[in-house]
Amino acid sequence: MATFLKIIFFTIIFVMFNNYAVASGIIHRGNNAEPASIDPHFITGVWENRIVGDMFMGLTTESVDGKIIPGLAESWSISEDGKTYIFKIRNAKWSDGKKITAHDFEFSFKRILAPKNASKYAFILYPIKNAEEINRAQKDVNSLGVKALNNSTLKITLKNITPFFLEQLAHYTSWAVPKHIVEKYGKNWTKKENIVVSGAFIVEDWKPQTNFKLKKNPYFWDSKNVKLDGVVYYPIENSNSELKRYRAGELHTTGTVPSGQFKYLKKTFGKSFRIAPYLAIYYYPVNYNKIKDIRVRKALSMAVNRDVITQKILGEGQKPAYSFVPTGINNYDAKTPQLPFATMSYTDAVLEAKKLMQEAGYNKSNPLEIELKYNTSDEQKKVAVAISAMWKQIGVKTKLFNQEAKVHYSQLKNSEFQVARASWIGDYNDPTTFTNLFLDNSYNYSRWIDNTLIANAEKADRIINLEERAKLLAKVEKSILDSYVTIPIYYYVSKHIVSDKVIGWKDNILNIHRSRWMDLK
Amino acid sequence: MNTYLIFIFKRFLQSIPTLWLVITISFFMIRLAPGGPFDMERQLPPVVEANLKAYYNLDKNLFIQYFDYLSGILQGDFGPSYNYRDFSVADLILDGLPYSAIVGFWSLLLAIFGGILLGSISALYRNSYVDYTLMTFSMLGLAIPNFVLAPVLILWLCVWNDWFPAGGWGDGGFANLALPVITLGTAYMGNIARTTRGAMIEALGANHIRTARAKGLPEKLVVWRHAMKSAMIPVVSYLGPVSAGIITGSLVIEQIFGLPGVGRYFVQGALGRDYTLVMGTVILYGGLIIIANLIVDIIYGFLNPRIREEK
């Protein structure tokens, strides 16, 4: 009898503990593609950022609602001229028990900028002193403005004052990699048996094209606040298939949502259907050398019915864009420059556009022939078809040209287009991530070089007073809008389905949702 | 028999220069396509792109790259993937091939047995109600595109009814593979059924069948032994190259059902201008085709001894 009772007792305890473990559970997240790499210095996409961001961390990091908070640095001080930062590295360990030091950070910054490593995103760190020269193999890597003063103090020197620098440190280009592991294993340091991380989770298993399993890292400095036991990411490319798997109960969150089904999704999923503004713009650059008449460019921009596109064609909460820099961005004035016809009614705008086209010599019987290029995607197609119908009214005959992604991006880069579709996701929460697209660099697809604009932008880089800086940047944006070399169309939204079992997913403008803040009901 | 084996061996030797030609032509042709591996939505500054090209030796003379590549393959090194930085081409293909092969194998079996069965019965009951119904049924599998059938099946059997998982490989068991295999298999089953039916009808009317019937052999024997053999020739012709395609997987099936496999690399590699990955798929596919051709020739020999004799 006593044995029997003991068995019952222990079974109950056993079941209780197991249930407790299960309740803190494992979250299943839809991701949209297979990671090409899990080395922070070689990742490029949002889908990689999700996985690797659960494993590694920078000096600063994102809070649950996307704000920048201390990460591996517990505090910092900034010099008067804004160019020197001193960070105090907190008392934290790698997942093999070794201490995380400032030397790890120095090593990491040098590694990502070393030209022989050919990191695609190294350019994000160019604000750091000598970073660009090092990446160009013009200066030695040891001249980099990043020095470990001792194990727990890191000094970073910048080229110019950079108000958004603390945010940049949360970006994956600034995450620390373990010096002792990378030096020991070289290219193989990210293999499951070798890898060592600083974040809340670590690789448990990686089955390419099937799933990526993460398990809790007990050495994480804040592990007592991490509720989940593990995370599983699924690289599901087809958004309809992903949604079906969510509905079948196999996923807690989706990486995206199929387009064109907004009403149905809202009705079916209600509050689980999360739409939030996203720091990204969808626009049509106009090739300055192919369409030289500013009246034509202006007419093209005026004839786009942004309301119809955002409400009827896309209808997912996207906002029409009448400026280039999204409103609400940090370090910028709330009343940013807008296209002058923003307040006009669409019918009036079309009339005005027709007049402009006629002045330029074009009308329905003598139409302007334009080739509009976009990359393969149902969404791009819908927008392009709609806009070509809108342009028909003002005497423009549009030839639609869809191409595979690589060809499209290559033609954008080489300015082989008249009007094309492009988009830009902000790298950090500051207007320069958008205005820099119009400097003399490869992002300036329109190839419109305005020296005044460039001078203003360079001056803004050096100003210490943030208000003055914002005013200068507003001037820069006004030049962009006045030239009409770009037709801003709409601002993106991030869209996900998030099960109501999930706690700790807060919509934010960067669309970053680290698993460390999440829990399952 | 000896001369036959020598013939097969000679054909095998002949296929080595074939494969080499395929590799060479592909190596140079893929670089003709516009766009390169590093063109992305987020444009790279020229200095970064130059660094990347140097890293992958793309800045060297094209012929040097070619010879480097060839000597690499001979040592078993198929190069790093340009788009999947953590993986070599060999990693990607060897990892994914078993999955594609398993799905492909079962799909092929379904297509062959289903197709031959339906085709033979239709041929026997030619122009009857049975014939039309069976042929229409097998044709539907062919006529409905994969990328329509798959989501419809998932919607019906996985979302509205919880009978199958909605995607993923799982443990590779019946539940996870049933729908992909059905989708893929029925697409080929129609072709095999028709080819079998057509060839069977001809074979059933042929001389040696009449002779066999005249000899008084039972009908069943006549059909299954004599007609089947001749009828299989066009079926085998058809299956040869098709099996290489099925084994290497289908992008649509893998994408919609979320299965690992190499099918996606054929498309992603070419569209992504991942030169080494494309070469890897070309070599894999080319090798399988060559093997399939040899097998087809061997089977021809068994089915029609007169061909054997001629060689």
Added chain:
Amino acid sequence: MLKTKKNQFDSLNKDAIRRLFANKASVASLIVLSIILIISVFGPMILPNDLDTVYWDYIQSKPTTENFLIFGTDSNGRDLLVRTLSGGRVSISVAIIATLVALVVGVTYGAISGYVGGRTDAVMMRIVDIIYAMPFMFVVILLVVVFGRSIMMIYLALGLVEWLDMARIVRGQTLSLKTKEFIISANALGVSNFSIIRKHIIPNVIGPVVVYMTLTIPKVILIESFLSFLGLGVQEPNTSWGVLISEGTALMEVAPWMLIYPSIFLVVCILAFNFLGDGIRDAFDPKTR
């Protein structure tokens, strides 16, 4: 002697055509295909909407009699009926032209290779092997580079890929025909190789070739839709059944009409081609007399 031969040939043809029209399924298929062909060619001309006319208030809306939108509209508010018919023009013409290219090149190539045999056969088949051993996506992209993104490119690309199968099948049939008595005797009688290929081999391979052709036409339609799905197909505002079906599949729960109507056309068309092909084969097959 020539005259009698010609009469024989004529009466064979007349006989075959009679048999074809006696086959109910073939006749039904012919009628259906003619209907589809006629409405695809003439429909868009007489219907009030153009294939790119946009109805801003009817975006992705279900079938209605207003504005003659009886098949409903797509996600850009365009009439699905006109687009389905226009898509038919593209899908069918792509399939027919590509198949003809494949037929002409493939049958000739395969018959010569199989009949001549020996070294020539080995070399010719080696060339087929080389092209065949290259993955389809790869070949298509190269053809895109050479021919550009016109509809011409699609016809040619698909034809240039499909002729290989045709050649192989014809060669296989030729190989087995070659060993048959009547060929051996024709040879012995001193008939020229070219004549033998033209008068005896080709008519006798017609059977499986016709069957294969009717397999090729739907195959080409499906391949074209796969290419469209990848973005390598016809450019907007032109469309094809494949494009319409890809769009419709993505939205099948919210806009089922976008999937159903083009799919019905596609499936019916494919079934019809198949039954017709069967009928033709049965009608012309010398062995079923």
